[in-house]
Amino acid sequence: MDExxxxxxxxxxxxxxxxxxxxxxxxxxxxxxxPADADLAAAVDTIVAGRHFPLDADARSIGHRALAxxxxxxxxxxxxxxxxxxxxxxxxxQADWLERFARGFSDLAYAHGVALVGGxxxxxxxxxxxxxxxxxPRGTALRRDGAHAGDLLVVTGTLxxxxxxxxxxxxxxxxxxxxxxxxxxxxxxxxxxxxAFGSAARGLATxxxxxxxxxxxxxxxLAGASGLGARVDxxxxxxxxxxxxxxxxxxxxxxxxxAGDDYELLLAVPPRHLESLTSRAxxxxxxxxxxxxxxxxxxxxxxxxxxxFAPTVRxxxxxx
Amino acid sequence: MDExxxxxxxxxxxxxxxxxxxxxxxxxxxxxxxPADADLAAAVDTIVAGRHFPLDADARSIGHRALAxxxxxxxxxxxxxxxxxxxxxxxxxQADWLERFARGFSDLAYAHGVALVGGxxxxxxxxxxxxxxxxxPRGTALRRDGAHAGDLLVVTGTLxxxxxxxxxxxxxxxxxxxxxxxxxxxxxxxxxxxxAFGSAARGLATxxxxxxxxxxxxxxxLAGASGLGARVDxxxxxxxxxxxxxxxxxxxxxxxxxAGDDYELLLAVPPRHLESLTSRAxxxxxxxxxxxxxxxxxxxxxxxxxxxFAPTVRxxxxxx
Numbered sequence: 317m318d319e320x321x322x323x324x325x326x327x328x329x330x331x332x333x334x335x336x337x338x339x340x341x342x343x344x345x346x347x348x349x350x351p352a353d354a355d356l357a358a359a360v361d362t363i364v365a366g367r368h369f370p371l372d373a374d375a376r377s378i379g380h381r382a383l384a385x386x387x388x389x390x391x392x393x394x395x396x397x398x399x400x401x402x403x404x405x406x407x408x409x410q411a412d413w414l415e416r417f418a419r420g421f422s423d424l425a426y427a428h429g430v431a432l433v434g435g436x437x438x439x440x441x442x443x444x445x446x447x448x449x450x451x452x453p454r455g456t457a458l459r460r461d462g463a464h465a466g467d468l469l470v471v472t473g474t475l476x477x478x479x480x481x482x483x484x485x486x487x488x489x490x491x492x493x494x495x496x497x498x499x500x501x502x503x504x505x506x507x508x509x510x511x512a513f514g515s516a517a518r519g520l521a522t523x524x525x526x527x528x529x530x531x532x533x534x535x536x537x538l539a540g541a542s543g544l545g546a547r548v549d550x551x552x553x554x555x556x557x558x559x560x561x562x563x564x565x566x567x568x569x570x571x572x573x574x575a576g577d578d579y580e581l582l583l584a585v586p587p588r589h590l591e592s593l594t595s596r597a598x599x600x601x602x603x604x605x606x607x608x609x610x611x612x613x614x615x616x617x618x619x620x621x622x623x624x625f626a627p628t629v630r631x632x633x634x635x636x
Numbered sequence: 637m638d639e640x641x642x643x644x645x646x647x648x649x650x651x652x653x654x655x656x657x658x659x660x661x662x663x664x665x666x667x668x669x670x671p672a673d674a675d676l677a678a679a680v681d682t683i684v685a686g687r688h689f690p691l692d693a694d695a696r697s698i699g700h701r702a703l704a705x706x707x708x709x710x711x712x713x714x715x716x717x718x719x720x721x722x723x724x725x726x727x728x729x730q731a732d733w734l735e736r737f738a739r740g741f742s743d744l745a746y747a748h749g750v751a752l753v754g755g756x757x758x759x760x761x762x763x764x765x766x767x768x769x770x771x772x773p774r775g776t777a778l779r780r781d782g783a784h785a786g787d788l789l790v791v792t793g794t795l796x797x798x799x800x801x802x803x804x805x806x807x808x809x810x811x812x813x814x815x816x817x818x819x820x821x822x823x824x825x826x827x828x829x830x831x832a833f834g835s836a837a838r839g840l841a842t843x844x845x846x847x848x849x850x851x852x853x854x855x856x857x858l859a860g861a862s863g864l865g866a867r868v869d870x871x872x873x874x875x876x877x878x879x880x881x882x883x884x885x886x887x888x889x890x891x892x893x894x895a896g897d898d899y900e901l902l903l904a905v906p907p908r909h910l911e912s913l914t915s916r917a918x919x920x921x922x923x924x925x926x927x928x929x930x931x932x933x934x935x936x937x938x939x940x941x942x943x944x945f946a947p948t949v950r951x952x953x954x955x956x
Contacts, residue, residue: 338675342861343780344712344845345679347772350670355658358753359665360721360767364760392664401680403723403765433678440684441761445723447680449769452667460663525664541662 326418327402330432331425334398337433346433348399354451359389361528365442370485375413377505379420382444384507385528387428388579390450391514392526394458397450400425401434405443428511456518460541463523463584469546469608470521470590472510472580472597474556475531476568477503479575489562496558507579514581516596523584530574531582532627536616538582545613550620550627554605573627584610646738647722650752651745654718657753666753668719674771679709681848685762690806695733697825699740702764704827705848707748708899710770711834712846714778717770720745721754725763748831776838780861783843783904789866789928790841790910792830792900792917794876795851796888797823799895809882816878827899834901836916843904850894851902852947856936858902865933870940870947874925893947904930 328341339347350356363382365371383400390397402421406413425432430448481504483489484497491497510526517524525538531548539546553572560568585593590606597604608619618625648661659667670676683702685691703720710717722741726733745752750768801824803809804817811817830846837844845858851868859866873892880888905913910926917924928939938945 339777339779344709345677345715345768347713347777347779348676348678349774350676352672356668356670356676356769357665358668358719358721358767358769360723360754360756360765362723362725362756362758362765364725364758367758367760389664393667395665399678401678401767403680403682403767405682405684405763405765434680436680436682436765438682438684438687440687440763443725443758443760443763443765445680445682445725445756445763445765447678447721447723447767448665449676449678454669457659457667459659459667 326414327432327435330418330422331400332429332431334429334431336398337431340431340433341435346399348433351451353454355454355457357390357393357395357450357452357457358447359386360445360447361385361389362443362445374505375416376420378444379417380424380506382446383421383424384509384579386446386448387509387511388526388528390448391509391511392458392524392581393452394456394514394518394524395450395452396515397428397430397448397511399433399449400430401447402432403436403445405438405440407439407442458514458517458521458524460523460525460538463538463542463544463610464586465544465610465612467522467584467586467610468590468606469548469610470583470585470604470606471527471554472513472602472604474554474559475527475578475580476572476575477556477559478507478577479571480559480562481505482577491562493561496561499558500562504577507577509579510581510602513597513600513602516600517583517593520589520593521583521585525582527578527580527582528576530576532574534582538584539610539616540614542584542610544610545615546608546610547617547619548608550618550625552605552607554603646734647752647755650738650742651720652749652751654749654751656718657751660751660753661755666719668753671771673774675774675777677710677713677715677770677772677777678767679706680765680767681705681709682763682765694825695736696740698764699737700744700826702766703741703744704829704899706766706768707829707831708846708848710768711829711831712778712844712901713772714776714834714838714844715770715772716835717748717750717768717831719753719769720750721767722752723756723765725758725760727759727762778834778838778841778844780843780845780858783858783862783864783930784906785864785931787842787904787906787930788910788926789868789930790903790905790924790926791847791874792833792922792924794874794879795898795900796892796895797876797879798827798897799891800879800882801825802897811882813881816881819878820882824897827897829899830901830922833917833920833922836920837903837913840909840913841903841905845902847898847900847902848896850896852894854902858904859930859936860934862904862930864930865935866928866930867937867939868928870938870945872925872927874923
């Protein structure tokens with residue numbers, strides 16, 4: 317099977333059919349129709365075998381994650397995803413691997429109404445680069461630089477689960493609690509980008525970003541972009557029951573602070589909007605937790621039970 | 637230097653400044669403003685070390701080519717490029733390599749008015765994936781499927797130079813003709829995407845594609861998309877003086893037919909539009925050559941001096 321047959325077989329009908337795709341996979345470029353009065357939102361993220369996922373990871377999970385990390389970027393802008401392109405580099409073309417990869421990618425794309433509109437398949441070490449494009453009503457996107465002093469720091473869902481899931485996937489952690497193990501592994505392998513909530517937060521949150529590199533690495537970026545400092549009460553970090561069941565509190569805290577790959581959203585929310593935002597989250601069955609607040613200055617102060625706390629872990633950095 | 641410092645240092649001001657970039661590099665996603673009544677054109681292409689360029693290639697050439705192959709895709713649609721994202725995977729972060737890579741990318745981006753609006757840098761084997769976005773007045777794009785029987789097959793520039801340039805770069809070919817050698821190497825290392833001509837061909841050509849994989853591999857795709865067959869008169873393929881100076885005619889012909897990487901355009905042109913199109917090409921100092929025509933059926937007939945000819949070479953296929 318040659319490259320073109322491969323692409324045709326597995327990637328010609330991935331994700332949703334959309335009437336705004338004037339021309340999809342198969343020409344030199346895709347032709348797409350933007351709604352009026354909207355900004356185009358575009359993001360790109362790459363995942364590499366042995367770095368962002370274990371070498372023996374299920375291809376269905378790789379396909380899911382490659383798209384999920386990008387949808388999470390659009391969610392953090394409050395944008396609605398519409399189209400994706402896929403640059404897939406792999407050592408060789410195996411039908412069963414491709415079938416599972418395409419299924420993982422396509423199921424998530426379909427769930428979010430995203431069409432795959434272009435791609436490029438090349439031979440080489442396994443590297444998956446996805447770009448997503450979407451739209452957001454002009455001027456309403458959730459940027460990182462819109463926060464004000466006094467805004468509350470709010471996170472969705474729970475933190476640290478994916479870190480524990482990776483530890484389980486790589487056999488660095490074993491547990492007798494099969495239910496917790498399965499839940500944590502699922503959080504790593506099939507993260508759920510907070511797309512619907514990101515849109516719902518427009519007009520209520522003043523800034524947002526997604527937690528891909530871990531709170532310790534990511535929060536200073538949001539605070540810095542807004543020209544602010546922050547205080548975080550580490551004991552308030554939302555932790556799942558499963559996470560707390562599989563490790564000691566200090567390990568749990570490290571994962572929640574810095575393991576990354578949670579793909580939850582971090583938002584800056586004026587206190588007067590917290591109730592409305594919590595209500596919208598509730599309609600999506602999503603938990604919101606206030607973990608601190610933004611203030612003047614440029615330092616991030618980590619507090620644990622009222623005392624200063626120095627995280628010993630740092631955010632994910634691809635060159636360390 | 638960590639990943640974020642690297643990105644900030646070399647990629648924060650790459651390419652053109654554009655007023656339609658509401659938010660560029662540095663947030664979760666870029667925010668971009670489309671013109672009214674235009675289709676968004678999007679393409680992605682990846683180049684891999686040791687496969688699409690020699691392992692010891694100059695980083696400036698790698699940066700140029702990674703963008704050029706994508707701009708060529710938009711040129712083939714008649715679209716005007718506007719924005720690009722870059723997913724760069726590399727084994728380690730070396731300042732001098734990055735500086736040259738960024739320069740090659742940025743110089744070409746600037747020349748075409750393209751802004752770099754997003755990126756992702758990861759550690760791993762050298763792989764460069766670029767996505768370009770641009771726009772084209774609604775309904776006017778040059779697709780592959782618009783050709784009619786009787787349309788002439790036209791190519792821009794000359795064919796085969798890049799194949800010879802690669803042979804020189806990899807020391808598979810040596811020549812005493814230093815001028816020819818330099819010109820051919822330049823064609824491989826710094827291909828010029830035919831962006832201005834692609835736009836100029838809207839309304840005159842009925843179909844177009846770019847020659848990235850070689851005429852033997854690419855022409856059947858255009859003919860097939862339009863539901864047609866084709867006849868090519870191989871002796872009419874446009875050959876540069878430099879190419880003819882460095883190799884025997886049969887080798888020259890093989891390069892022109894199938895070496896790929898030319899990034900010239902192949903167009904279907906109704907005979908009544910040939911004169912206008914040639915005039916527009918002349919204004920851009922670009923040579924146009926009629927190499928055959930499209931007709932009914934589904935076969936591509938290669939003719940050499942009036943007799944049937946079977947190319948012994950095939951288009952570039954990443955999995956053979």
